[in-house]
Amino acid sequence: MKAEKAVLFILTLLFAIVIVFPFVYALSASFFSASDFASSPARFLPSSFSFRNYQKVLANRYFLPYIMNSVITGVMSTVIRMIIAVAAAYAFSYYRFRGRTFLFSLIVLTLFVPSDLLLTGNYLTIYRLGLIDTYLGIISTSLLPASQILMLRQYFCSIPSSIHDSAMMDGAGDGRYILSILVPVSKAVISTFALQGFIAMFNSYLWPLLVTNSPSMRTVQIGITMLGYAESLDYGPVFAAIILIFIPFLLLFIFMRKRIMEALRQGCMFI
Amino acid sequence: MKAAILQVMNKEKVRPYLYILPALFLAFVFVYIPFIQSVFSSFFSIRQNGELNSFTGLENYRKLFANEIFSESFANTFRFMILFVPLNIILIMTAVLLTEKERKGNRIYETVFMLPMAMGMSSIALIFKYMFRPSVGIINRIIGYDIPWTNDAFWAMLSVAFLGVFLDFGLDYLLLLSALRNLDRSVVEAARLDGASEVQVFSRIKLPLITPTLFFVLFISIKDALLICAPIMVMTEGGPFRSTQTIVYYYYIEAFRNSNYAAAYSISTLVFIIAALITFLSAKIERQGVHYES
Numbered sequence: 366m367k368a369e370k371a372v373l374f375i376l377t378l379l380f381a382i383v384i385v386f387p388f389v390y391a392l393s394a395s396f397f398s399a400s401d402f403a404s405s406p407a408r409f410l411p412s413s414f415s416f417r418n419y420q421k422v423l424a425n426r427y428f429l430p431y432i433m434n435s436v437i438t439g440v441m442s443t444v445i446r447m448i449i450a451v452a453a454a455y456a457f458s459y460y461r462f463r464g465r466t467f468l469f470s471l472i473v474l475t476l477f478v479p480s481d482l483l484l485t486g487n488y489l490t491i492y493r494l495g496l497i498d499t500y501l502g503i504i505s506t507s508l509l510p511a512s513q514i515l516m517l518r519q520y521f522c523s524i525p526s527s528i529h530d531s532a533m534m535d536g537a538g539d540g541r542y543i544l545s546i547l548v549p550v551s552k553a554v555i556s557t558f559a560l561q562g563f564i565a566m567f568n569s570y571l572w573p574l575l576v577t578n579s580p581s582m583r584t585v586q587i588g589i590t591m592l593g594y595a596e597s598l599d600y601g602p603v604f605a606a607i608i609l610i611f612i613p614f615l616l617l618f619i620f621m622r623k624r625i626m627e628a629l630r631q632g633c634m635f636i
Numbered sequence: 637m638k639a640a641i642l643q644v645m646n647k648e649k650v651r652p653y654l655y656i657l658p659a660l661f662l663a664f665v666f667v668y669i670p671f672i673q674s675v676f677s678s679f680f681s682i683r684q685n686g687e688l689n690s691f692t693g694l695e696n697y698r699k700l701f702a703n704e705i706f707s708e709s710f711a712n713t714f715r716f717m718i719l720f721v722p723l724n725i726i727l728i729m730t731a732v733l734l735t736e737k738e739r740k741g742n743r744i745y746e747t748v749f750m751l752p753m754a755m756g757m758s759s760i761a762l763i764f765k766y767m768f769r770p771s772v773g774i775i776n777r778i779i780g781y782d783i784p785w786t787n788d789a790f791w792a793m794l795s796v797a798f799l800g801v802f803l804d805f806g807l808d809y810l811l812l813l814s815a816l817r818n819l820d821r822s823v824v825e826a827a828r829l830d831g832a833s834e835v836q837v838f839s840r841i842k843l844p845l846i847t848p849t850l851f852f853v854l855f856i857s858i859k860d861a862l863l864i865c866a867p868i869m870v871m872t873e874g875g876p877f878r879s880t881q882t883i884v885y886y887y888y889i890e891a892f893r894n895s896n897y898a899a900a901y902s903i904s905t906l907v908f909i910i911a912a913l914i915t916f917l918s919a920k921i922e923r924q925g926v927h928y929e930s
Contacts, residue, residue, distance in 0.1 A: 377734040381748045384805065387763045388751060390774060394766065402766075407777040449658045456655035465652075472659050475667040479863050479911055481884055482904035485891045486670025489686060509662035539651070568756045570866040575892065586758045590870055600766060607759040614754040622747055629814035 395604035418601035431588030442504040442566040450510040454517035557628035678901035696902040709886035717861035719797035753806030761870035789879035815849035
């Protein structure tokens with residue numbers, strides 16, 4: 366029994382090490398000099414310790430704009446998505462109206478159409494609207510929160526309808542009910558969705574690549590592949606950039622872990 | 637008075653439609669219209685500027701099937717799927733089972749296994765690109781062999797599959813972990829009291845109860861494999877010699893580098909059909925063979 370426990374412990378540790386390794390290696394490589402990357406056998410640790418790579422990437426005139434673009438588009442799309450999701454889920458759970466089921470399935474069915482294959486048509490739409498190289502163009506295709514509507518509706522329906530009824534009886538309007546009861550009650554779920562939406566926007570690659578032309582409009586996930594150091598085989602600044610972008614997300618995830626687990630416990634699939 | 641009441645009633649009736657209008661608008665503009673337009677256009681010859689030329693029936697499809705790069709990309713996608721899906725399910729299931737118990741020590745592991753979700757796709761793909769370099773890469777140093785990762789078709793595909801597993805790890809781990817933890821404890825306890833071994837408890841009780849989630853993760857993995865493109869763009873750019881160029885990557889190249897819209901529309905229509913088939917089949921199997929708790 367003891368031996369079995371030890372084996373399981375070591376196996377778990379091994380898994381954790383494999384998952385953590387790319388992160389630790391990236392951190393170490395962010396201090397590598399250009400020649401450290403070419404050394405054979407490969408190095409685990411830098412030959413000398415300096416913040417040269419970080420200085421280099423922070424001095425790059427595009428790096429901070431990349432981050433700004435990502436943050437702005439991330440926040441914009443998250444806020445719009447959450448408003449659209451809560452409004453639609455509210456209507457689907459508290460109103461009876463003609464075509465309700467049909468309209469609901471119309472929204473859910475979009476989940477089954479792979480969006481990467483709609484790039485051509487969507488590109489033409491954005492191009493004709495003159496939205497190339499704009500924030501609105503970048504966020505346009507990720508504004509529909511179909512899975513969130515699906516899950517929020519399920520979640521809202523699990524809240525006793527007597528609360529809704531008595532709030533309405535007391536003369537609270539939809540907006541009042543949503544803001545002072547529904548949103549506070551669904552805090553864990555909504556904040557998990559917001560985090561997920563922000564990350565999805567922040568990480569999206571193909572679409573922002575297509576609809577941005579000027580370097581000053583690129584988002585950071587595209588930007589780091591184009592920092593231009595790779596040509597000189599000096600990857601250090603790229604790794605420094607990767608680490609700089611990662612740190613806030615690491616903190617956010619550690620901070621949000623409890624809420625994510627809570628949302629999952631309440632049956633939210635978090636797609 | 638009467639008119640005022642009517643007005644309010646009307647408002648009440650219109651209101652739910654107003655609430656769902658933004659979502660519906662987006663669904664039509666960015667999903668249904670481009671979807672219909674691309675399927676429709678796949679039956680036409682198309683000018684370089686994207687305008688439809690003339691109806692040609694299945695001509696675009698005939699050209700596509702005669703195209704070697706298309707069948708190659710198709711085969712590559714299938715190779716990726718064969719490597720990625722089992723690897724993904726087995727590794728994630730193992731990680732979940734190892735950290736299933738809800739106790740303090742496992743919280744660290746939970747956070748660790750969630751980490752891949754916290755780093756962006758292209759960051760991870762770039763890190764993998766450098767880790768898997770042949771000769772001077774860190775992975776080869778660790779395993780002590782000089783594996784020609786990105787220089788050889790098979791190894792390149794395997795390294796891309798590893799990347800795929802890493803990218804999906806956090807989410808799939810969380811889904812399965814919460815499924816296992818949300819099980820009805822009393823059933824498990826009752827079985828243990830009746831003298832069932834841990835293996836029996838797992839195979840007879842836990843596994844059947846989490847099959848819906850397991851099935852969902854499997855379905856998502858297959859779909860992810862069918863549609864993979866961006867991570868490969870960053871890590872291998874489809875190389876060496878197009879050996880990791882998948883079907884959606886090929887679609888992207890035809891649409892945005894070659895402006896060959898006829899090919900792009902017919903590829904996307906074919907992948908739509910395959911994706912729909914996978915969805916349909918999995919729904920069918922799910923209805924037949926998957927155990928649900930009440």
